[in-house]
Amino acid sequence: xxxxxxxxxxxxxxxxxxxxxxxxxxxxxxxxxxxxxxxxxxxxxxxxxxxxxxxxxxxxxxxxxxxxxxxxxxxxxxxxxxxxxxxxxxxxxxxxxxxxxxxxxxxxxxxxxxxxxxxxxxxxxxxxxxxxxxxxxxxxxxxxxxxxxxxxxxxxxxxxxxxxxxxxxxxxxxxxxxxxxxxxxxxxxxxxxxxxxxxxxxxxxxxxxxxxxxxxxxxxxxxxxxxxxxxxxxxxxxxxxxxxxxxxxxxxxxxxxxxxxxxxxxxxxxxxxxxxxxxxxxxxxxxxxxxxxxxxxxxxxxxxxxxxxxxxxxxxxxxxxxxxxxxxxxxxxxxxxxxxxxxxxxxxxxxxxxxxxxxxxxxxxxxxxxxxxxxxxxxxxxxxxxxxxxxxxxxxxxxxxxxxxxxxxxxxxxxxxxxxxxxxxxxxxxxxxxxxxxxxxxxxxxxxxxxxxxxxxxxxxxxxxxxxxxxxxxxxxxxxxxxxx
Numbered sequence: 001x002x003x004x005x006x007x008x009x010x011x012x013x014x015x016x017x018x019x020x021x022x023x024x025x026x027x028x029x030x031x032x033x034x035x036x037x038x039x040x041x042x043x044x045x046x047x048x049x050x051x052x053x054x055x056x057x058x059x060x061x062x063x064x065x066x067x068x069x070x071x072x073x074x075x076x077x078x079x080x081x082x083x084x085x086x087x088x089x090x091x092x093x094x095x096x097x098x099x100x101x102x103x104x105x106x107x108x109x110x111x112x113x114x115x116x117x118x119x120x121x122x123x124x125x126x127x128x129x130x131x132x133x134x135x136x137x138x139x140x141x142x143x144x145x146x147x148x149x150x151x152x153x154x155x156x157x158x159x160x161x162x163x164x165x166x167x168x169x170x171x172x173x174x175x176x177x178x179x180x181x182x183x184x185x186x187x188x189x190x191x192x193x194x195x196x197x198x199x200x201x202x203x204x205x206x207x208x209x210x211x212x213x214x215x216x217x218x219x220x221x222x223x224x225x226x227x228x229x230x231x232x233x234x235x236x237x238x239x240x241x242x243x244x245x246x247x248x249x250x251x252x253x254x255x256x257x258x259x260x261x262x263x264x265x266x267x268x269x270x271x272x273x274x275x276x277x278x279x280x281x282x283x284x285x286x287x288x289x290x291x292x293x294x295x296x297x298x299x300x301x302x303x304x305x306x307x308x309x310x311x312x313x314x315x316x317x318x319x320x321x322x323x324x325x326x327x328x329x330x331x332x333x334x335x336x337x338x339x340x341x342x343x344x345x346x347x348x349x350x351x352x353x354x355x356x357x358x359x360x361x362x363x364x365x366x367x368x369x370x371x372x373x374x375x376x377x378x379x380x381x382x383x384x385x386x387x388x389x390x391x392x393x394x395x396x397x398x399x400x401x402x403x404x405x406x407x408x409x410x411x412x413x414x415x416x417x418x419x420x421x422x423x424x425x426x427x428x429x430x431x432x433x434x435x436x437x438x439x440x441x442x443x444x445x446x447x448x449x450x451x452x453x454x455x456x457x458x459x460x461x462x463x464x465x466x467x468x469x470x471x472x473x474x475x476x477x478x479x480x481x482x483x484x485x
Contacts (some may be wrong), residue, residue: 021206033078034064036282037317047162051185053216054243056286060348063118063187064281067168068274070109070122081113083169086218093156093418093450095417097383103354103397104143108151108171117159119152119178121170123192143358144170144393144394145198146428147176149463150394151398153427156462167191168274169228176218176241181429182462187244188220190228190272195239201396202429205464210241210366212467214440218242223280224249227268227375247280310364321352333363340371350380354378359389362399369407377404393421396430399435411442418448426457431475444483455483 023132035041040061051059062079069075069083076083086096089110099108107122109174122313155163166184167175170189179186179203196206219242222229232239249271270276320339324347327336347369356364368377382388389409392400401421405411412420425433438444442456452460458479464474 002035033069033072033075035065035079036285041287042113043082044114046113048116048162048185049166051187054214054219055220055244058221058287060187060219060287061278061281063164063166064221064274064278065164065191065342066109066118067120067171067189068112068278069111070120070168070171071274072109074078078111081111081118084110084112094151095384096155098147098154101147101304101352101354104147104358105170106144106147108148108174110155110472111253113448115159115162117155117163117373118165119155119165119175121148121165121167121171121174121178121421123171124169128458129243142198142201142360143397144161145194145206146202146394146396146430148174148178148426149181149202151425151476152182153429153462154180156184156324157460161462168277169272169348172220174238178211178468179218180204180241183212183217183467186213186218186220188218188240188242189274189277190222190226191220191240191242192228193232193240195238198238200469200471201432202463203431203468203475205467205469205472206465208469213241214243216243219245221245221247221272221281223247225267226271228272232269245286247277247284247286249276249280251280251283268344321347324352326356328359328364331359333361333367337367340367343372347373349377350382353380353388355376357388357397357400357404358395359397359400362397365400365403369403377483385413386414386415387421388415388417389421390415390424391482393425393430393433394428396425396428398433398436405440411437411440411448414446414448418446418450420446420448420454422454423448423452423457426454426461426479427465429461431472431479434479435475436484455480458483 035478039058042059044060046059062081065078066081069078078087084092087388089096089099093174094110098107099110109118109122111120127191132396143208152165161180161182162185163184165175165179165182165184166188167186168189168191170192173186173194174192175186175188177186177192177194177198181204199209220240222244224246229240231237243475247266320342324336324339327333327339352363353368359365368374372379379481382391387409389401389404389411390413392404414420419427420442422434422437422444425437425448449455458476465476468476
């Protein structure tokens with residue numbers, strides 16, 4: 001009997017470490033990136049058109065490896081797929097700083113296979129640490145969605161549309177969003193949902209987007225018991241769009257250990273990780289054996305998950321800066337105001353203002369700019385000569401723009417690429433923001449260093465008219481009329 005108790009105790013410790021490993025998957029520095037078989041190797045002539053469709057394909061395993069690779073820092077070439085470095089990105093006209101943004105958690109890789117470009121979006125710390133702020137873990141990262149559209153729009157122009165969008169978790173939601181905007185294929189993994197409101201914000205019609213995704217533009221893999229997939233199946237959380245391919249969590253029959261409470265909880269987190277998804281893809285090969293896919297027994301899964309969910313969250317943070325950032329992420333205005341009332345605190349105000357600019361609540365920025373730290377904040381500068389107006393415009397933050405302009409920020413300031421805040425708003429297809437900037441005197445005729453004025457950015461945007469809602473079409477036509485005067 002003691003040996004059984006010892007076995008259970010040992011397994012409990014192992015499972016706790018596995019929970020931590022699954023939650024910290026985004027911090028992994030290395031991993032095994034081998035193919036299952038030669039069948040998963042891409043042909044030299046692979047095109048986006050070949051990757052369309054609702055069903056699993058043998059190409060998808062390497063796509064999964066590339067999606068996992070966004071969390072890894074030590075690879076340059078993966079089975080013929082090249083990850084572009086900063087120098088290579090600059091050579092094709094992409095600012096490398098657009099691929100990483102600490103204040104929003106946005107992170108992406110741009111890869112290339114011959115002439116095919118792959119944009120791969122990562123998940124984020126907020127998505128995993130969802131007990132601190134569940135809302136941020138379920139697809140409501142509006143600044144990141146605007147950033148994804150802006151970056152994808154640039155790559156779409158560079159690649160002439162010869163590209164695909166991929167991603168995991170929140171990154172799967174970003175990839176779906178970018179694919180719908182660019183009309184390029186998306187293959188995602190444990191994909192986050194995309195809300196109707198987020199799609200509406202860039203002028204697209206949600207019902208049209210949902211149908212296009214279902215018609216074969218988007219497919220995504222889920223391992224049974226995935227916690228994010230379960231929670232997204234419950235209103236009011238937005239569901240993932242596209243065609244779901246569900247793989248079983250287990251390779252064979254379950255043992256008595258699999259029914260232990262800590263294991264039932266652990267599997268919900270492990271099922272969400274890329275290593276587990278890749279492992280089950282390799283085991284079941286759904287592109288060959290469609291019988292390997294399982295029914296989505298949602299009600300049973302959710303009941304088990306709810307009964308066994310007993311994790312607690314320690315929100316204690318190490319210092320004042322982190323406490324301020326955390327209060328912005330959680331939308332806790334009262335706590336943030338209290339923290340800002342404390343004087344003489346060392347901080348990186350560049351980062352802190354970046355968080356406030358991209359927040360869903362403009363009150364954080366107002367509190368910052370009226371605090372005792374105002375003079376220090378005004379001395380901060382951003383890389384590439386960007387202003388906070390650029391950041392707010394790119395992130396679709398209309399109310400923050402109003403605050404910044406009231407503070408005297410120059411509306412037509414240009415960054416090192418020659419872009420104004422209006423260029424950035426239109427690149428993200430933040431149409432209401434663009435309209436506001438124009439009404440405040442933004443000069444659409446200013447050309448960036450690629451020779452594009454703001455009207456050029458809108459006219460040549462990857463989002464086509466037939467994907468727009470009636471309101472989106474009216475707004476776009478209105479902006480074009482304004483910029484013809």
